[in-house]
Amino acid sequence: MLSILIPTYHYKVYDLVCELQKQCEGAGIAYEIICQDDHSDSENNLENEKINLLDHCSFSSNAENLGRSKNRNVLVQKSNFPYLLFLDADTFPIQANFIATYLSEIRDEIKILYGGIRYQEQHPNQKQVLRWIYGRKREALTVDQRNKNVYLSFLTLNFLIHKDVFQTVSFNEDIPNMRHEDTLFSYELKKNNVPIKHIENPVYHYGLDDFDKALLKEHESLQALKNLIENGYLPTDYVKLSKLFSKITKFKLNFFVAFGFKCIRPILLKNISSSNPSLILFDVYRLGYICTI
Structure with a gap:
């Protein structure tokens, strides 16, 4: 059975x-x-x-x-x-x-x-x-x-x-x-x-x-998500993050978001690696990272 x-x-x-x-x-x-x-x-x-x-x-x-x-x-x-x-x-x-x-x-x-x-x-x-x-x-x-x-x-x-x-x-x-x-x-x-x-x-x-391992897996996950969308496996609006990323791409703001991300990345890392991490800041980190790929 x-x-x-x-x-x-x-x-x-x-x-x-x-x-x-x-x-x-x-x-x-x-x-x-x-x-x-x-x-x-x-x-x-x-x-x-x-x-x-x-x-x-x-x-x-x-x-x-x-x-x-x-x-x-x-x-x-x-x-x-x-x-x-x-x-x-x-x-x-x-x-x-x-x-x-x-x-x-x-x-x-x-x-x-x-x-x-x-x-x-x-x-x-x-x-x-x-x-x-x-x-x-x-x-x-x-x-x-x-x-x-x-x-x-x-x-x-x-x-x-x-x-x-x-x-x-x-x-x-x-x-x-x-x-x-x-x-x-x-x-x-x-x-x-x-x-x-x-x-x-x-x-x-x-x-x-x-x-460190969780962050590495998240980087792999974001790369995988971008790959699935670019190769037509997933629609851009299926996942919230990719939906927002597609809007940023549509208005050609990737460079600006990626630049801003690189500037504030140390601040984001300090928070999300702390004993009281913010999931909102983690989402900001994820969005910034996918724009750098």
């Missing part, structure tokens, strides 16, 4: 798999849990190999790096059941009835269920504060908040999907492995009128990057 698919890269997933296995056994369903490391050559895989000793569970590592999109598509190809539950390696179910909740929501007419995410209440160290605040304010949304923009509020780290959907929409393997593959996936779902039902069944997201 249910294939749980966990793409990994340099992360321990044994505890996550044990919890999911326990919940699936308790639900009394046919299931499989497939974990696939994307050629990280990580020492974490020594522990992950123990997954192969668990019933209905498997762990493998790719012989070469496939990228986030293809790694997920290969997981789908390996699966044997009609319902697929995608979970990121750095997540963990909050409730002991996590699997049961998803199962209770399955209907013939429902093709995708998104359960949402949460971040722990405990304040992290200063190096992780920006990612923590951004996640809590921009990603950890309630069902009502997500329903205001059903597709754009959909994230690929905790969702259940019918396998038939992948005959129409899969993760795009042609784009550079630079992030925003989930944004493009949600846009393709919207374009193909695939309905998404948002429910309250969150996982904790533990993957808090330090500031």
Whole structure:
């Protein structure tokens, strides 16, 4: 009935798999849990190999790096059941009835269920504060908040999907492995009128990057977004930031915004790396940076 698919890269997933296995056994369903490391050559895989000793569970590592999109598509190809539950390696179910909740929501007419995410209440160290605040304010949304923009509020780290959907929409393997593959996936779902039902069944997201790594990923994300728009994969108005960027481009103000950004960049960095970063200033930083690309 249910294939749980966990793409990994340099992360321990044994505890996550044990919890999911326990919940699936308790639900009394046919299931499989497939974990696939994307050629990280990580020492974490020594522990992950123990997954192969668990019933209905498997762990493998790719012989070469496939990228986030293809790694997920290969997981789908390996699966044997009609319902697929995608979970990121750095997540963990909050409730002991996590699997049961998803199962209770399955209907013939429902093709995708998104359960949402949460971040722990405990304040992290200063190096992780920006990612923590951004996640809590921009990603950890309630069902009502997500329903205001059903597709754009959909994230690929905790969702259940019918396998038939992948005959129409899969993760795009042609784009550079630079992030925003989930944004493009949600846009393709919207374009193909695939309905998404948002429910309250969150996982904790533990993957808090330090500031330097978070900023590097944001730079990659902005480059990816610009690439997707310039190559016609995404319309300029799908993401708020790209919509504003397109207006700046239309009026040929890129140079002025980029120049201003370079002047105030040290001030912006001082704030967003602090213990009390402003998301408004972070948005200013992101807009300025994309204008410099």
